[in-house]
Amino acid sequence: MPDARSGLQAPLWRAIAVYRIAALTYAAVLVVRNVGDYAHPVLAWPVLAAMAAWTVFTTYAYADPARRHAPLLVADQLVAIAALTASIGIVGRGALEAGAPTLAVAWHVAPVISWAVAGGRRAGIAAALTMGATDLIVRAHFDQAATTGTVLMLLAAIAVGYLVRVAEVAQERLERAIELEAATRERERLARDIHDSVLQVLALVKRRGAGLDGEAGELARLAGEQEAALRSLVAGRQASDPGGDDLDLMALLHPYASPDVTVSGPAGAVTLPARTARELGAAVAAALDNVAKHCAPGTKVYLFVEDQPDEVVVTVRDDGCGIAPDRLAQAAAQGRLGVAQSIRGRIADLGGGVQIVSAPDEGTEVEMTVPRAPIS
Template sequence: MERVVVQIDADATLPFWRGAQVFRFASVAYAIGAQIVSVRAQAPPGSGVAAYSHPLISWLLIALLVIWSGVSGLVYAFELLPRPPMVIVELVITVLLIASTVWVVRPEYFHHHQSLPSTFWITNAVVSVALLWGPIAGGAAGVGFSLLSLGIEQQMHNFVTDATTPILLTVGVTLGIGARIVSRAQQELSAAVRMQAATKERERLAREVHDGALQVLALMRRRGADLGGDAEELGRLAGEQEEALRMLISEQAAIPGIDESTELRSRLQAVLPASAAFSGPAEPVYLSSAAVTELVAVVRTILDNVDRHAGADARAFLLLEDLGDEVVLTVRDDGPGIPEGRLEAALEEGRMGVSKSIRGRMNELGGEALLETGPDIGTEWELHVPRN
């Protein structure tokens, strides 16, 4: 028995999250370096005023920054905890660290320098929001942190000219868009893989039913008709069940895909009589649902004609070809062929099987039905269906 294993990564944005943590650890190193420089700095130059009013507390805040960065980096990279609450906590910690600037840094210094922690590290929170909630949330977080920092520095009048705002806004929007595109692609890939797996399973079931139950029912129908009496009634009932089972398999073979297409090969195999031989490509052949329905109806009409006119011993042979821009289905029998002038006479008698059920349907699909027949070659229909 053929089994199809479907395994799709549940989180297509995981590489983004892991790459962002590399940036996080680099920003931590920068924040520590900026802290060392700030502790030793004088503002304004030569004034003798230290940058920090509470240097020890500033180091405790840097320690909090380092601890949180390590914990959140591991959680994000390896999905150790749900991300939404982690991102919310990260936003709160980032806001508190920025607000702590007015407590631990002297006004004479932070009016002329960036707020705590460094803008480089603040970007991590923007990245997390963008990856989790998309470009709009990411852009809003970037602008929000920029406004908060400028407000702490009392530099709101520089909002238009300050470089922090466009940088954080660009990071949030760009990463958010990238994450959304990757997530959408992963969803479509997952749907395609599931559809392929379902197709293979339906094909397997159709083969097993066709090789088993359908052949037995077809045999009972034929033998019952030959024996007559009660056996004929049993044969008729077997024929009805055969037809119902074929219809059920045909309906189950219709598999909506991303482009609302249907797998043709399974639909054809479901309606073929046990005596017909079928050959087709190994891979599924997809056409629009409407095209598949019409093409299957054409094949049923051709096979019905074979059953009625080609003789009891005639066999049907089907060949399905996928040529890329079109699908070609050849239906041939080994009967005596159609006598010359018979199609014209049938049309005059009002019989529309060939003109309407076969050629008419193919014309509506934008394709064509080519007929070749003769006493030595039987009857062969070549059906061309364009993909457009």
């Protein structure tokens, strides 16, 4: 059994031990009070002594998580059943039918609770039904007074089993939250180190080489791409739903923020199906890459995200050199399919659309709209 679960259950096992002692005390009081009316009163004391010894044994046995398994649980159940059935010969069948209490009284409920804690509701219900049937057989009458104890025992097993399950789920969530917090702190530490070293070097290479031609310009472009990818890796603002099928679009876009790129959108998460979010993020990256390649260094870019009920609209707007009216058609004819495939193609596959508004020396605006529900 996992250590975390054992630690969570420890207070419950202590409570069961306290219940056993209290129930044993109550049973002893009733035996002292009614022993004169028993059919075989002398035999009541050995049974009571055995119950006391078992109470002491189980108090220490259940304290060890390694022993909270089937052998001890079954033995616990059998001892309680034996104490119940011994009432037939000691108390007497006639007295039991008349409503006299059994020797175990409420002591026999402890194994039922133990089963519920160790195995959950189903195990507790099975133990309660077994113990309840034994109690009814010993009492030999099935009126409302006799069945009430069995019903209460069954309800206790259900309640305790449910409580244990809720506590375990809460413990698991707490552990995941602690792990996430630790991972976040480590990621933030690494992000600081990377920002102070690698990212600054990549940004410097991108900035210094942006206006150069040939291999130097290509190196600057690659440095810019790696900078954006590395920022995405260390930003740590990814958010997914419990099933892992949705992603936060803002988490994918925020790493592109820089002195030249302003990212604006809702304060909260903009969740989309994972494929939609990734493809839309890739289309935005292609649009930003076009700005880096075709506009002067320092060109300001504004990235807007609109979260609407049925769709999400992402707009990439720059104040750069703009695009000539026939430039996109010429690029497609020449086999340069950056806009056609990386932007229009991706968004079309998602069931959305792209609008590009541009004019020479007036900047460019690329508006990408995708539906919230993925297309089949």
